[in-house]
Amino acid sequence: MSKPTTGDFTKTSGWLDWYDGPSQPRFQLPAGSVDAHCHVFGPGAEFPYAPERKYTPCDASKAQLYALRDHLGFARNVVVQATCHGADNRAMVDALVHSNGKARGVATVKRSVSDAEIQAMHDAGVRGVRFNFVKRLVDFTPKDELLEIAGRIAKWGWHVVIYFEAVDLPELWDFFTALPTTVVVDHMGRPDVSKPLDGPEFQLFLKFMREHPNVWSKVSCPERLSVSGPKALNGEQNAYTDVIPFAKRVVEEFPDRVLWGTDWPHPNLKDHMPDDGLLVDFIPHIAPTAELQQKLLVSNPMRLYWPEE
Numbered sequence: 001m002s003k004p005t006t007g008d009f010t011k012t013s014g015w016l017d018w019y020d021g022p023s024q025p026r027f028q029l030p031a032g033s034v035d036a037h038c039h040v041f042g043p044g045a046e047f048p049y050a051p052e053r054k055y056t057p058c059d060a061s062k063a064q065l066y067a068l069r070d071h072l073g074f075a076r077n078v079v080v081q082a083t084c085h086g087a088d089n090r091a092m093v094d095a096l097v098h099s100n101g102k103a104r105g106v107a108t109v110k111r112s113v114s115d116a117e118i119q120a121m122h123d124a125g126v127r128g129v130r131f132n133f134v135k136r137l138v139d140f141t142p143k144d145e146l147l148e149i150a151g152r153i154a155k156w157g158w159h160v161v162i163y164f165e166a167v168d169l170p171e172l173w174d175f176f177t178a179l180p181t182t183v184v185v186d187h188m189g190r191p192d193v194s195k196p197l198d199g200p201e202f203q204l205f206l207k208f209m210r211e212h213p214n215v216w217s218k219v220s221c222p223e224r225l226s227v228s229g230p231k232a233l234n235g236e237q238n239a240y241t242d243v244i245p246f247a248k249r250v251v252e253e254f255p256d257r258v259l260w261g262t263d264w265p266h267p268n269l270k271d272h273m274p275d276d277g278l279l280v281d282f283i284p285h286i287a288p289t290a291e292l293q294q295k296l297l298v299s300n301p302m303r304l305y306w307p308e309e
């Protein structure tokens, strides 16, 4: 893979570039596996970062993403719009249209989006919109605007991806449970894994999934959630052990409603940048059987993103 650069922009201070030269995973991904959460950044010289962004990343192009896909052994990607591009979906859509049908996408839209724009994104492979509630990433959008968007995109069969932190779930509960579509939670709603698995915070998240069969979860981002490590670097085969019980619980209780993704190029990590090959080796720790792995990596993402196949 070619090394990270940053077009015409200056990266946020302390920015960690994606890991160049990931190892070959020891875990053999099932045939047809989907990396269901990853991003493209720019390149900034071609697809400028949004003026309202809260961070400026290093570039991470579609060619670099697809090289990683092939290296790790994934067959397809779901490219999720990152907040550094705001509601300008051109870099993400460009990645989809140059994927030979091997990528689908999740967009960010405003109330002003037209039906023709939604249709054009649908034709390019977009299948969802993302509502982000992580305060360090986005400014507040009124809930009535988001509900209006959710109602409109439902006509295309799209779903809503939500990103929030565990402490905010009680306040967001009524809004989330009013959404009319399939709802996909990013990174298990960011649990604090230093708290007990059976404590009130994570139990509320499990109740959210248990009581609402339209709610799915990505069991991704151990590198973001882990407090005690060890980090997925230098051949570590037992990385992020503190995240395992949380992700395994979700996979085992809701095997038909879970997705997994690398989260490459891992925006805003402060502490270390994982080796993506070792991140793939994390998967069998949270999905220990071949049946669970098949659902997590193939059947579930195919049902949501390529239902026609």
Ligand SMILES: O=C(O)/C=C(\CC(=O)C(=O)O)C(=O)O
Pocket: 039, 081, 082, 083, 084, 132, 137, 163, 186, 263, 266, 267, 268
């Ligand atoms: O990549 C992720 O899923 C997580 C992010 C970045 C993000 O969501 C975005 O920029 O849109 C984070 O926690 O900083």
